[in-house]
Amino acid sequence: MSSPAGKPARPIAIIGGTGPAGMGLAYRWVRAGETIIIGSRDDQRAQLAAAAIELKVGKQANISGMENSAACAAADILMLTIPFEGQAALLKQLKPSIAEGSILIDATVPLASSVGGRASRPLGVWQGSAAQQAAELVPKGVSVVAAFHNLSAELLAGEEPLDCDVVVCSDDPDAAQLIRELAALIPGVRAIDGGKLENARIVEQITALLIGLNIRHKGHSGIRITGLPPAAYR
């Protein structure tokens, strides 16, 4: 999927991408040479966010900003970075703009903070996980991949390599492999095949544990999976 110049020809639309998680991922991927579209409810906000990243990375940055549904229509890889309370409504709204064959990367974490509770407590989701809720809401023929829940937005915005693994769960092995490749573009990140989408139930909850640890110990925690053979880590 590279253009003749060796540059990837696959735009990634980061839906709800003006928040810290979306901006952090956009920054790291743009630096790795990927083409990024920041999506936002507000066209102008998206463009401002894109301009901020271009300012940080330089003129070679392949980044633009668009309203969310336009961003969806312009990319086959969609990265969802919005709070859980907005996930279902946004996916219903964007459904007509998501093309068959697209990949939706879901990093949503169902936290009790969505309903006025603590961010260190997960909410129970009827489908089992936010990612499985997303899978129910996307058009037919769209693959959902759960990933990137456990990366610190603060550390993504920085310059240092991250000290964190990304566990990738999906029922579509090809989509999962592509997203593991995208994860491994972030310095310090190793991507691990976490199996089926249903396993996102556990990966999402780990974020709540890490948030609790961050509050208790004042850090930006992440996880490393140890003890697997080298082939398990991309």
Next chain:
Amino acid sequence: MSSPAGKPARPIAIIGGTGPAGMGLAYRWVRAGETIIIGSRDDQRAQLAAAAIELKVGKQANISGMENSAACAAADILMLTIPFEGQAALLKQLKPSIAEGSILIDATVPLASSVGGRASRPLGVWQGSAAQQAAELVPKGVSVVAAFHNLSAELLAGEEPLDCDVVVCSDDPDAAQLIRELAALIPGVRAIDGGKLENARIVEQITALLIGLNIRHKGHSGIRITGLPPAAYR
């Protein structure tokens, strides 16, 4: 709590301790100089297990074997290492033998394998976690500490330092601190304050994720928590 010779005067009873997890913990703690009582339904089996560890460690090993209720009565620190399907019945049976002021360390993981399903899928427990179920079943004045869920029994039985952190959750901060000290006696292990017992819900589920990774990638996986200040790790 050290005797004049500097040896800890606190026996740890490992209830249901003849299985791989119990034997692995016993081995590491005996090597660290702790006094261990292996508990089993069968007195003789417990003594055989203790003898096996003494053979491995040498005559200086402080280890003995007893029937579970006798082991409970002989120690103030109880470590529960039994499958989830046996947890409630065993705790009800042992209740009269557990002294007020004791600490019960619970490493139980509610896995679907308890009901004929997959070990990579957690079961929902009404109380929230196996540790919270344990807290409901112990006598008044007994503190429950959830810990050691994510250590590989195979690696505990070996000679190498482990590459795994132990997240310790309890509603009794003093008990939690003591158990973090016990965790840190295992070479390579760092103990992390995971907050209240309710957080065991997430720590227990991580084991199911790790079991899935072990099956998929053929390893003995564990977790490291990254990104916290040094004071967070014991």
